[in-house]
Amino acid sequence: MNDLLPSSTVPCLAALQRFGAERLRLPGGDQEVLFLSTSDGSERALTVLGRGADLAAAWLDAWAQWRQRQVGEAGLPRWVRVDRVIHVQAANWGQVRRLLAGTKTNYFALGIAWDAALAQACLPEELWGHACLYSGDINACVPSDENLRALTRRKFGRETGWPQDDATPLWLFQTKGVFVEGEGPVQLLDNEGVMDRVRRIDQPDATLVAEAVQRSADYLTRQVTLSGRWVYGWYPCFDRPVPSYNALRHASAAYSLLEAWDLTRQPAHLEAATRAIDHLCRELIKPVAVPTGEAHVAYLVDEGAEIKLGGNGVAILALAKRIELTGEARHLALIRPLAEGLLRMQDAATGAFVHVLEFPSLAVKEVHRTVYYDGEAAFGLLKAYELTGEHRYLEAVERAVEYFIQAQHWRSHDHWLAYAVNELTRLAPQERYFRLGLKNVSRHLGFIRQRITAYPTLLELMMAASAMLDRMDTLGLEPLALDPGFDRQAFEQALHQRARHLFSGYFFPELAMFFRSPARMVNTFFIRHYSFRVRIDDVQHYLSGLVAYHQRFLSGARTLAPSTAPELSASP
The missing domain is CATH 1.50.10.10 (Glycosyltransferase)
Incomplete structure (x- = not known):
């Protein structure tokens, strides 16, 4: 497995470690959870979940999951992004729906999971990229059932729409991430303020x-x-x-x-x-x-x-x-x-x-x-x-x-x-x-x-x-x-x-x-x-x-x- 990992493994792990997150209390025990997203630049990113007792184990699991999703002997991806889950909050659909209604379109920056173990979960970027929170109203995130079904069918092999009952449980989660292109330097991704979810820029030079x-x-x-x-x-x-x-x-x-x-x-x-x-x-x-x-x-x-x-x-x-x-x-x-x-x-x-x-x-x-x-x-x-x-x-x-x-x-x-x-x-x-x-x-x-x-x-x-x-x-x-x-x-x-x-x-x-x-x-x-x-x-x-x-x-x-x-x- 190690020969399938990019050379950025060590600096990526070091950068993720700096976030100082503790293992999450999830069903099955305390764990580290990572989302690994990759793209060759021509197609939409493939995002897989890795978990383990520590950061290194979660990283290896994520790459194992990635390898299983590849067709043939695909090479290493051009773009690699890793998001480390740092917080999970239980909620219900009524609470989430109200949060979305009070957030300007495509500014909702939390991931959403349909189970406590995060086995079926989507990053906010996945929701944005499939227009799952857009209906034409620019003042609020309006859930699109059709677009969510297209996303979940592609990602999980089965369709999941937005809940119909306000009592339906959901889980919201926050991440901190890193990004690397090819053999380039590791970019720390911001997770607050106007640059949320992309590389950190203090002031443009x-x-x-x-x-x-x-x-x-x-x-x-x-x-x-x-x-x-x-x-x-x-x-x-x-x-x-x-x-x-x-x-x-x-x-x-x-x-x-x-x-x-x-x-x-x-x-x-x-x-x-x-x-x-x-x-x-x-x-x-x-x-x-x-x-x-x-x-x-x-x-x-x-x-x-x-x-x-x-x-x-x-x-x-x-x-x-x-x-x-x-x-x-x-x-x-x-x-x-x-x-x-x-x-x-x-x-x-x-x-x-x-x-x-x-x-x-x-x-x-x-x-x-x-x-x-x-x-x-x-x-x-x-x-x-x-x-x-x-x-x-x-x-x-x-x-x-x-x-x-x-x-x-x-x-x-x-x-x-x-x-x-x-x-x-x-x-x-x-x-x-x-x-x-x-x-x-x-x-x-x-x-x-x-x-x-x-x-x-x-x-x-x-x-x-x-x-x-x-x-x-x-x-x-x-x-x-x-x-x-x-x-x-x-x-x-x-x-x-x-x-x-x-x-x-x-x-x-x-x-x-x-x-x-x-x-x-x-x-x-x-x-x-x-x-x-x-x-x-x-x-x-x-x-x-x-x-x-x-x-x-x-x-x-x-x-x-x-x-x-x-x-x-x-x-x-």
């Missing part, structure tokens, strides 16, 4: 952030087809594609891939982003006939023949980013028509924008849909102004921002508004613009610190505000003089806290191994409460925030302040 950006950009690159259209997204639990499409997110994902290329300088990333942009220009941006003598107008046309205000904004951003980074002007001719399209959606008297038009009639479909469109449009117009020198675009943004101030847009704490205001203060550094940017973030710090979800746009919001604060420092402007409620120290702590928190939404291999097709999803970002969904715009927001974080705090331009912030609370 330059290497970790750059690697996450590189690998997530690799993921996006693989999603760009030869035609330049994206594979829009995946549901990892069952490796199913997201069937819809969104032209606005097509453009914004290309923009973020270019941001990532600015850090990675990998030719494949630029080539894929260019292919997506060429498709954008060729298939999704449409010229619109206007009265003779007016400037040429073009719109990004989305599914359902919709023209979205934000669509033109992010299309400009994608084209402008490629021009900025490469110096190539082949897409410059489209910047002005897209900007003119935005001007035609603005009320010149009030500065307000109309949000959705019908194509090709240009009839108003919705006056307002989402606050994000306003910030996207303003940011896009500012980039158009920089590239063309057309002052009407800057003036349009100034009118829009006056409207944003009157309408108290800062109450939405929108990351796109933060981007736009940061850019505007660079071009027109007026105190009222700085005040708007401060309010957009300062009233939101409590939420930012407490939010349990990864919520990647919060880091984007913080990074844009941070750039604006640096500008204020350069100009000698005191934030407290413009916004008495602003707390600079709390802001800095919340910013670094969010950067760490983003990695709770990252498919480290110790988590990806429990999903249907690990190789497709490993080392990219997901949205946990949407059943670990991976969509191009989900990855986009993580990338944009982390690229900015790396550039500003980890590249040597500034020093990363140590995080003294307390752990995030568990409230959603």
